[in-house]
Amino acid sequence: MQRDLVNRARTGDREAFSQLAAGAFDQLFRTARLIVRDDDRAADAVQEALLSAWLHIGAVKDPDRFEAWLRRLLVHACYREARRAGRRRVMEIEITPLDAPVGDDVQRATAVRDELDRGFRRLSIDQRAVLVVHHYLGLPDEEAAVVLDIPLGTYKSRLNRATIAMRAALEADSRTPVRTQESVA
Amino acid sequence: MTTNDTFDATLSSWLDDKASAPVAREDRERVLEAIVTRQPRPARLASLGSHWISERVSARTRPGGLGMSLPALRIAPALLLLLLLALALLGTAALIGGQLLDGPREPGRLAFELDGSIYLADADGRNPNWVAGSAAAGRYDPAAFFLLRESIWAPDGRHFLYHENAATHISDADGRSVASIAAGTASWSPDSSLVAVWPHSMTFTVDARIRIFNLDGVEVAALPYPTGYVLFRENLGSWAPEGRSVLLQLTRPDVPGDIREVVELPIDGSAPRQVPLDSPLASTDLNVARDGTRIAYSSDGDVFWANSDGSGIRNLDVGFNPVWSPNGAEIAYLHGLGPEGITSYDLRVIDVASGAVRTVVADFKSDPWPNIAWSARSDRLLFTVLGEQDTTSLWSVGANGGAQRLLVKDAPIGAWQWVAEVPIESPPPATTSPAAPPSPASSPAEIPSPTPRSPVPSPSPASSSSTTPFIADVIPAVGALAPGTYTYAKVDRVGVNVRFTVPGGWSWDWDGRSLRKDGVGLPAGAAITFFGGAVQVEVFADPCHWTEGPSAVPTNTIDGVVAALAGQPSRSPTVPTERRASGLIVTDLWPGKMVDLTVPSELDLASCDEGEYRSWSVAGVSRSHEGPGQRDRVWVIDVDGIDATGQSGPGGIIIDASSFPNTSPTVMAEIDAILDSIRLGHWG
Numbered sequence: 001m002q003r004d005l006v007n008r009a010r011t012g013d014r015e016a017f018s019q020l021a022a023g024a025f026d027q028l029f030r031t032a033r034l035i036v037r038d039d040d041r042a043a044d045a046v047q048e049a050l051l052s053a054w055l056h057i058g059a060v061k062d063p064d065r066f067e068a069w070l071r072r073l074l075v076h077a078c079y080r081e082a083r084r085a086g087r088r089r090v091m092e093i094e095i096t097p098l099d100a101p102v103g104d105d106v107q108r109a110t111a112v113r114d115e116l117d118r119g120f121r122r123l124s125i126d127q128r129a130v131l132v133v134h135h136y137l138g139l140p141d142e143e144a145a146v147v148l149d150i151p152l153g154t155y156k157s158r159l160n161r162a163t164i165a166m167r168a169a170l171e172a173d174s175r176t177p178v179r180t181q182e183s184v185a
Numbered sequence: 186m187t188t189n190d191t192f193d194a195t196l197s198s199w200l201d202d203k204a205s206a207p208v209a210r211e212d213r214e215r216v217l218e219a220i221v222t223r224q225p226r227p228a229r230l231a232s233l234g235s236h237w238i239s240e241r242v243s244a245r246t247r248p249g250g251l252g253m254s255l256p257a258l259r260i261a262p263a264l265l266l267l268l269l270l271a272l273a274l275l276g277t278a279a280l281i282g283g284q285l286l287d288g289p290r291e292p293g294r295l296a297f298e299l300d301g302s303i304y305l306a307d308a309d310g311r312n313p314n315w316v317a318g319s320a321a322a323g324r325y326d327p328a329a330f331f332l333l334r335e336s337i338w339a340p341d342g343r344h345f346l347y348h349e350n351a352a353t354h355i356s357d358a359d360g361r362s363v364a365s366i367a368a369g370t371a372s373w374s375p376d377s378s379l380v381a382v383w384p385h386s387m388t389f390t391v392d393a394r395i396r397i398f399n400l401d402g403v404e405v406a407a408l409p410y411p412t413g414y415v416l417f418r419e420n421l422g423s424w425a426p427e428g429r430s431v432l433l434q435l436t437r438p439d440v441p442g443d444i445r446e447v448v449e450l451p452i453d454g455s456a457p458r459q460v461p462l463d464s465p466l467a468s469t470d471l472n473v474a475r476d477g478t479r480i481a482y483s484s485d486g487d488v489f490w491a492n493s494d495g496s497g498i499r500n501l502d503v504g505f506n507p508v509w510s511p512n513g514a515e516i517a518y519l520h521g522l523g524p525e526g527i528t529s530y531d532l533r534v535i536d537v538a539s540g541a542v543r544t545v546v547a548d549f550k551s552d553p554w555p556n557i558a559w560s561a562r563s564d565r566l567l568f569t570v571l572g573e574q575d576t577t578s579l580w581s582v583g584a585n586g587g588a589q590r591l592l593v594k595d596a597p598i599g600a601w602q603w604v605a606e607v608p609i610e611s612p613p614p615a616t617t618s619p620a621a622p623p624s625p626a627s628s629p630a631e632i633p634s635p636t637p638r639s640p641v642p643s644p645s646p647a648s649s650s651s652t653t654p655f656i657a658d659v660i661p662a663v664g665a666l667a668p669g670t671y672t673y674a675k676v677d678r679v680g681v682n683v684r685f686t687v688p689g690g691w692s693w694d695w696d697g698r699s700l701r702k703d704g705v706g707l708p709a710g711a712a713i714t715f716f717g718g719a720v721q722v723e724v725f726a727d728p729c730h731w732t733e734g735p736s737a738v739p740t741n742t743i744d745g746v747v748a749a750l751a752g753q754p755s756r757s758p759t760v761p762t763e764r765r766a767s768g769l770i771v772t773d774l775w776p777g778k779m780v781d782l783t784v785p786s787e788l789d790l791a792s793c794d795e796g797e798y799r800s801w802s803v804a805g806v807s808r809s810h811e812g813p814g815q816r817d818r819v820w821v822i823d824v825d826g827i828d829a830t831g832q833s834g835p836g837g838i839i840i841d842a843s844s845f846p847n848t849s850p851t852v853m854a855e856i857d858a859i860l861d862s863i864r865l866g867h868w869g
Contacts, residue, residue, distance in 0.1 A: 029212065135193065154415075
C-alpha cells in the first residue's frame, strides 16, 4: 500500500503524498517533540520535513526506504530548529530541586519522570536525537545511523556517550540543587 | 536505575510516555494544510487578497497560462479594484497598515516562489511572469527557492538560481535557464562568477564534497571535506569574502563533544586552513558588503561588522541575519523578541557611521527562516510576514520605516535583483572611529585577524583572474616543471583530471603520464605515474615471468586488482587498505584501495622475461619496474561508481608512487607532499 503511494507521489500525485503525510504525521510529530522539546517547534520541524519530502520525493529511488528517508529529513529539520534557537541568547532559569521525600510509588514514579525530564533537557540535541532514535523509535543500529546521517561507528559511540551523559545528568540532579542553562534547544 | 537494562527500560518507557501526549489537532491540520497549500493554485493569481492588479500575463507563461481562464483574467482586475476600493473606504491599510502601490518604481526585479512555481515580477510585485514549475494536469513538478534562501540573485544581478526537476538552474535575469547544475543548497561567489553547491541531506546520496560550477554549468572544482570531518549539523558553508575559498562548518565524529570547527577550503585545491572560532569568518551568518571591503555577521546572538580581513570588529546589537545595504551605509538585521523569540522579530537597521539603530518594523511574525533583502537603491527592505492563516507573504517597507507594502501574498521566499545602473557610493573601510554601539551592545572587541592565506605557488597566468580562478591551470608539457600547481587533464582519456602541486626539480616525463625527479630510477630517483583504467587492468601472476600470463584473481574490481598485486610473489605487500578519502589521495566520494609493494631486493632483472619486471598493464601500457628494491605505493581508485577496471564510462585511475633504496628523505618528503596535493575530478 505504502509502496504504491510512494510510487504515485513520485510521479506528482499530490493526493498520494497527502495520504503518506497524514499517515506519518503522528509519529513524526512525536519524534520531533522529543528531540526539540517544544510542540510548536516540533510542528515546524515536521512541516519542514514534509515539505522537503514533497519537493524532493523524486530522490527516493527505493519506495521501501521512504520512511527512513522521511525520518532522516525530520531529524535534520529538528537540527535546523535547534540551530535557529541557538541564534538566541541562552537564558538561565531556576529549576526547583527535586529533593522532596518520596512517599509512595506514585510519587516516586513522578519523581523519576521529573528526573528524566530534567536530565533529558540537559543533553545536546545530538544526544537527544540518538536516544530518541534508539529508545523511542527502536530502530536497528544500521537504520538509526542512516536516519541520523552518521556512520555506524559514530552512532554507537554517540549512543554510548548520550547514555553516559543522561546517567550523569540524573546523578547530578539527585545530588545538587539545580541551576541549569536552558537554551530551548 | 542501577543497571543498564533497568535504565534503558525506564528511559524507553519515559520516552514513550513523553511522546504519547495527544497531538494537537490544530498542529496536525496546520502542518498538513501547509503541505497542501504548496500545491499549484494558479487561480490565486486572480484571487482577492492578491496584490497583483495587472492582467498582463507573460508570453513565457507555461502552456495553459498561469492556469487562469480568460474570464478569470478579465474578472481579476475588477475584483482587486473592488478590494482596493473597500480598503480605502474602510480607511484600512492592508494587514500591516501600509500604503499600496505608491512611491517611485523600484529598479530591478523581484523573483519569488509561489505554490511551487518561480515567477519574475517588477520590484513592486506587479507584472508577474512565470519562470519555472509545472502544474500540468495530474502532475506537479515544483520549482523552488527552498534551498537557496539568501542566495537567489547573483550579487551582480545578472543571474538567479532556482530548483526544478532535481537540479539547480542558473537563469538569466529574464528567467531563461542558461545552465543546470547539481541540485542542492547553493550560493553565489562574491564576484558572481561561480556557484557553490553544498552537500545536503535531502537525499541518501553521500556527497561529502563542495562542488563549484561556473555560469556555463561546468563543474570547475569538487572539494572533498578534509579527512575525518563531517558536516556540523545542518550548517553548510559560505564563500570567503575574497571569493577564492569556501568556509565549512564541520565536526570530527571521532572527537567527543560534537565540537564545531570551521575549515577554509581554497577552490584551487590547495591545503585547507583551520579558521579560529572567534574569527568573523567562522560565523554561520556571513554577509559581504557589495564593495567587498567589509563583512557583517552574527555570533552568539549578536550582530557585528568588520573589515573583510577580520579586523576592526564592531559589536552592533543583539540579532542575527545581518545584510549590508547596497550603498554600504547601513546593515539590516533581525532582532528576536521574547524568551521564545522564534517567530517574532523586529526588523532593525543600523547606520554604521553613527551606530544609530532604528526599528523599521516592530514585532512581526515570520517563518523560522525570515527573509530580508535590500532594494537596489538602499531605500527599501523586503521581508517576510507570517499571516493569520500561517502562510508567509512578501512585504516591503521603507528603510526608515513606513510605506509598508504587500508585494506578493502567500509567497514565502523572494529576492530583489540588484541592478548596476543604480549609483553606489561605497564609503571607505572603517578601520578607525568605531561606531558607537547601541545599548545594550558591548564595546568593540578586537580579535585576532585571520591567518594570512598560505601562498600556493601557481604558475597559472589565470590565477590572478577573479572570474576564472580555477580552471586555467597549466597542463603539463614534457620537460621541467616550475614549482606550481598543474592539471593532467583527461588521464588516458578517461575523463578524469588530476591536479597536483610540485616543488622545484620535478619534470613531466616523455611518456606523458609521469612526474619524475633525480634521474628517474635506480638508485635514487622518484616517480609518480598516473594510469587511466578505461579498459581491463591485467595483473601479471609473476612480474618477473610476466609472459606466463595474468593472475588467476579476477581484476574487474578494485579489490581484485589490489589483491592480485598483493598476491604477486615476493612483493612484500602491505595489507591493502581502504583509502576512500584519505588526505593523501583525493576524495571521499570515490572509493579506493592502496597497497605498498616492493620489488624483491635479490631480483636479477636478467632472469626475468625479456629482462623486464612487469607487474600490470592498463590500456595496453605495461608497468615495468626499474629494478631491485623499488618501492611502489599503488592506489586503485574508483571513479563515478565505475571501478578502476570499468569497461565503459570514465573508468577509474591508478596512481603509482615509486621510490628507490637510495631516494633521499628530502625527495621522499616531496613525494608525500605531491601525493597530499593530488585532487581528482571532472572539470574543464
